Amino acid sequence: MSQISHLKTIFSPMINLQLAVDFLKYRLKAKTRHGVHSPFTYCLVDQVIYDFQAKKVYADIEKLRSELVRDMRSITITDHNDGSLLNKNKQKKVSALARNILKPARVDQLIHRLVADLNPGNIIESGTCLGITTAYLAKAAPNARVISIEECPETAAIALENLKNLQIQNTEICVGNFDELLPDIIKNIPELDLILINGRHTKEAILNYFQCCLPKLSERSIMIFHHIHRSKEMNRAWEHIKEHPEVSVTIDLFQIGLVFVKKGQAKEDFAIRF
Numbered sequence: 001m002s003q004i005s006h007l008k009t010i011f012s013p014m015i016n017l018q019l020a021v022d023f024l025k026y027r028l029k030a031k032t033r034h035g036v037h038s039p040f041t042y043c044l045v046d047q048v049i050y051d052f053q054a055k056k057v058y059a060d061i062e063k064l065r066s067e068l069v070r071d072m073r074s075i076t077i078t079d080h081n082d083g084s085l086l087n088k089n090k091q092k093k094v095s096a097l098a099r100n101i102l103k104p105a106r107v108d109q110l111i112h113r114l115v116a117d118l119n120p121g122n123i124i125e126s127g128t129c130l131g132i133t134t135a136y137l138a139k140a141a142p143n144a145r146v147i148s149i150e151e152c153p154e155t156a157a158i159a160l161e162n163l164k165n166l167q168i169q170n171t172e173i174c175v176g177n178f179d180e181l182l183p184d185i186i187k188n189i190p191e192l193d194l195i196l197i198n199g200r201h202t203k204e205a206i207l208n209y210f211q212c213c214l215p216k217l218s219e220r221s222i223m224i225f226h227h228i229h230r231s232k233e234m235n236r237a238w239e240h241i242k243e244h245p246e247v248s249v250t251i252d253l254f255q256i257g258l259v260f261v262k263k264g265q266a267k268e269d270f271a272i273r274f
Contacts, residue, residue: 030254031273041272044251045251049114057112057136060166061108061136064132064162064165068095068132070095073094073158074091077091077155078152094130094158102130109136110256111133114224115136115194119144122145124148124194126197127198128150128173129198130162131148131160131162133198137171137196141170146172148172148174149182150174150175151177156173178199178205179208191216191218192216193222198226210244214244217261224256226256227255228256229254248261248262248267249267253274
């Protein structure tokens, strides 16, 4: 598969020229596990990121995804006020959301493996959407407390229905404004284990969420940012996070970025081919 064909597979129908340019830059600098000399990062790449063996848990969630792609119900999308790819306050079919907004299965499954490897006690997700990623998070750590934030009430209702269908019971969906709910949720959590940021995609919002979570990150914490190359603004936000003095390791997988704050770890930024 050519690089551009791969990009279309990942992002269609969101592809644009800037995204294509950013993807080609990423592919040119990205390494495989064999180009990584950090023991921590090499193990993560070799044992988790490149573990492409199908897991039993994938089948049920992907079956549900297929059903959502055929779901012709219409819901009203609440204005996210962030330059969303969806038309604001418009009726949208669930099928359109499933096709165009959900992360690709390979990315959700990677997130699942990262969670299973970490075995966190708590997980915070911003941007529930239809609950597919939420399901992967919850199934990866069945004993964890999973809190997901969704701004659109009707989308959240579909997500709750989907989680119930998958018999997932360790999740809470909080409906409301990300900027208000995230600080309120984390203030009562002494230490954040895993945080997935997939809500508003502006530089200001992303950096606010990062700064909000940073004081509660530990040596074992992971922050995952989705769509780090979605726009020039997101590129700048990602670069700012990489440069932060408390960040020790970042891993750019193009669609998502991983952030670690391991004290004593040499500061390194990796682009890993995925």
